[in-house]
Every structure is written in structure tokens, then in C-alpha cells.
Amino acid sequence: MKAKLAIAATAIFFSFTNIANAQTATATMQDSAGRAVGTVTLDQHPNGVLVSAELEGLPAGAHGFHVHAVGSCEDGFKAAKGHFNPEDVSHGLGYGTNMHAGDMPNLFVGTNGNASADVFNHLITLESGHTNSIHDADGSSIIIHAKADSYGKDAGAGDRIACGVVR
Numbered sequence: 001m002k003a004k005l006a007i008a009a010t011a012i013f014f015s016f017t018n019i020a021n022a023q024t025a026t027a028t029m030q031d032s033a034g035r036a037v038g039t040v041t042l043d044q045h046p047n048g049v050l051v052s053a054e055l056e057g058l059p060a061g062a063h064g065f066h067v068h069a070v071g072s073c074e075d076g077f078k079a080a081k082g083h084f085n086p087e088d089v090s091h092g093l094g095y096g097t098n099m100h101a102g103d104m105p106n107l108f109v110g111t112n113g114n115a116s117a118d119v120f121n122h123l124i125t126l127e128s129g130h131t132n133s134i135h136d137a138d139g140s141s142i143i144i145h146a147k148a149d150s151y152g153k154d155a156g157a158g159d160r161i162a163c164g165v166v167r
Contacts, residue, residue, distance in 0.1 A: 023126045025135070027142040027164030029055060032076065037162050038115075040142045042134075048122035049134075053107065055115045055144075055162070063109060064145030064157025065117070067102035067124060071139020073163035080141040080163060083155070084124065086131050094151035099123075101132050102140075106148045140166045 023044040029037045038055035053065070072079035083091065084102030093103045101123035109115040125133050134140035142164045145157035 025126055025166050027166045029053075029142065029144070029162045029164040030073065031057065031162050032160075040164055042126060042166065044126040045120075048120055049124050049126060051104065051117075051119045051121055051142075053115060053117040053119075055107075055109070057113050058109045058115060058144065058162065059146070060109050060111045060113065062106040062148035063161070064143075064147065064149035064155070065104050065107035065119070066100075066143050066145075066149070066157075067104070067121070067134055067166075068141045068143045069102070069138070071141050071165045071167075073141060073165060077141075077143060077160035077163040080143055080160070084134060084140055086136075090153060091155050092152050093149070095153045103149070107144060134166055142166065 025042045027040040029040060031037050037057045041052045043050045067084040068080035069084050070079060070081045083100040085100040087101065089098035089100065091100055093099055093105065104119045104121055107115055107117055123132060126135055127133055128135050143160050144162040146161050147158035150156040
């Protein structure tokens, strides 16, 4: 048992020592009226990307929270296209054995309109040249949807209510 704890403690220490060296990107989020509603920060780590959100002025409740395929918030956020999906697999955090690389757990906004979230996405990278890099030729964006994601085969999270281009 002590050996397992020592290994776990070493892994945790290793993770925290690498935070200072992590490659970072940000998305300044705006609502459909163009008002700033917060920031999403993405930090590269050895096994994926920590996606951290600090948001305000959003409707209370659960909302789909995804990385989308194109780095644009034009045309009512439709220019961001669909979920980031370089492996061309089925949608759904809880569907089948695969999921879109951009699928993440729902974001929960409090009755005061604020949300904080930390999500670790092991299917994306900020490192250029990789298949799952969100820094590809057309970039990527973060989208928050009006409703909760279904986590199933069909997306169903509704309208796009906030968007930010990953830079």
C-alpha cells in the first residue's frame, strides 16, 4: 500500500511541476450580443489539455461545452462548424467506445450566472503538427450551448450562446 501511495504522490508532484512549463492558449468568450462573458484557458500537459473556464452573465443550468472545429465566431457562431473531430468518430461522451475530441462534460452555471470549471481533455493537444492539435490550419473555438449535451449519439445541445476563438 505504501508503495502505491509513493507512486501516486510522485505522479501528482510530476504533474504540478510541469504546470509552469505548459503551453497555454486562451479563448475570450462572448455572447451573441458581443458582450464579454469570461475566459477559457487551455494548458498543455503531458497527457492532454486542462481546459479551465471562468464565466459570468450566462443563463443558469447545464450547457454543452465543446471545442469546435474552426477558429471563428462569425455568422452567429455557426462559422465554428461542428465539434472538433479529427478522428471522424461518433458524437457522445457516453456513446460507444469513441467520442469527438472536442466533446467535454456539460458546464454548470449557477443562479448568479457564473461558472468555473476545470476539465481535462486527453483527446486534444496544443502542440502543432499532431492529428489532434487544435492549432491546425483553421484553428478552433470554444462553444457554450443553450442546453445540456445529451452525451449520446445525437448532439442535441441547442443553440450556441457563447463563443471564443482559441489563441
